[in-house]
Amino acid sequence: MNQTPPKPNVILVNCDDLGYGDIGCYGSKHHATPALDRMAAEGVRFTDFYMAAPVCSPSRAAMMTGCYPLRVGLETGCEIIVLRPGEPIGLSGDETTVASILKDAGYATEIIGKWHCGDQPEFLPTRHGFDSWYGIPYSNDMGITKSHSHFPPLPLVRDEEVIQEQPDQAALTERYMEEAVRFIRLNQDNPFFLYLAHMYVHVPLYAPERFLEQSRNGKYGAAVEHVDFCMAVLFDELERLGLDDNTLVIFTSDNGGAPQHGASNAPLRGQKGTTWEGGMRVPCVMRWPAAIPAGAENSEPITSMDFLPTLARLAGGAVPDDRIIDGKDIQPLMLDEADAISPHDAIFYYRVDELQAVRSGNWKLHLTSGELYDLAADIGETTDLAAQNPEIVESLRQRADACRRDLGDSLTDATGENRRPCGRVENPQPLTTQDTNHPYIVAMYD
DSSP states (O other): OOSOOSSOEEEEEEESSOOTTSSGGGTOSSOOOHHHHHHHHTSEEESSEEOSSSSHHHHHHHHHHTSOTTTTTOSSOSSSSSOOTTOSEEOOTTSOOHHHHHHHTTOEEEEEEOOOSOOSGGGSGGGTTOSEEEEOSSOTTSSSBSSOTTSOOOEEEETTEEEEESOOHHHHHHHHHHHHHHHHHHTTTSOEEEEEEOOTTSSSOOOOHHHHHHOSSHHHHHHHHHHHHHHHHHHHHHHHTTOSTTEEEEEEESSOOOGGGTOOOTTSSOOTTSSSHHHHBOOEEEEOTTTSOTTEEEOSOEEGGGHHHHHHHHHTOOOOSSSOOOOOOOHHHHTTOTTOOOSOSOEEEEETTEEEEEEETTEEEETTTOOEEETTTOTTOOOOOTTTOHHHHHHHHHHHHHHHHHHOBTTTTBOOSSOOOOEEOSSOOOSOOOOTTSOOSSSSBO
């Protein structure tokens, strides 16, 4: 445990809209998640892990680049707060991603599943450090659905070619797992980085019959338990190939859950789309038998932006020094080193371009309402302590002012001094167009 093994394989599993309280090791009584519970028992469970945004496009851009969404210009889509099919913006080719760093360090890299950082050729994952891609470019409701019949057909893409339109979503995750096993086997003799970005548990919810039959929480529970099954498949394959010991597996979610669809963010307040804890604090479990002590738990505040510098250093790669990177190296916390503390002086909660809250230590200040919460004693943000702690409020406001100067804030008309532009193209085109003569296996999703 004293010496970190060189160049671990890395598997990053990112769910879509999975809530803080949706898996057993975070308190769920509604979903059976034995593989994830075992993963936590054999690794480290982070209780105070944050995504950089409460919705998917900015969250994923931040995780890939190690930067706040405003830093890389992807805090919102053009029409709504996430990217839609055929939009002219996406992740700039000037940005460095965790995949590009690991690729340069000799890793084979693949993304399986949802990208959502732009669907124009310039923005695809194969232009951002991934050797290959098998998945969908955005959320699984952005095909032809009853509520979005104007959308083009949902594309399933291999690398940069659409290979199917309107795929059967009940079968899609099984296809993802076949691809994941194939990738691991092909690269078992070299270091690899696999980014598995599930469509689950975003709506519409489709799951195989087996999981529907065993679920205690309808379609949502079936999707969660299918995710857990996928983790069991990954661990089984790693064990079979003798790769288990030196493979770092990370499991998390892109933002908080949506209770109206069956999710639970308990005991947190709020949900997807909000800057209450339930919008941005999500599960994060890491397992690496060669280096992470079993059964560890950590309550230091960390973020998905920390993946880039941490994985870069584990892989022997170079973190860019020509630009601001907001993520920090969290190896001491990941490896459960004694007295390790969060490298973040503060964590900032943005919704689009609005700075709505700031956390430092255990204190969180909501900037518009002025409410102050002690998250160590009051995880559900129920008791406002601002009146009793004016000096803490002032300290957090000063941190917020510094953040506004750096990144901007539309609520105070601050423009930000250190923002970089997103990528932009002229005359964008969607990857697919509807054809009434095409034999779609699913003509319209729920």
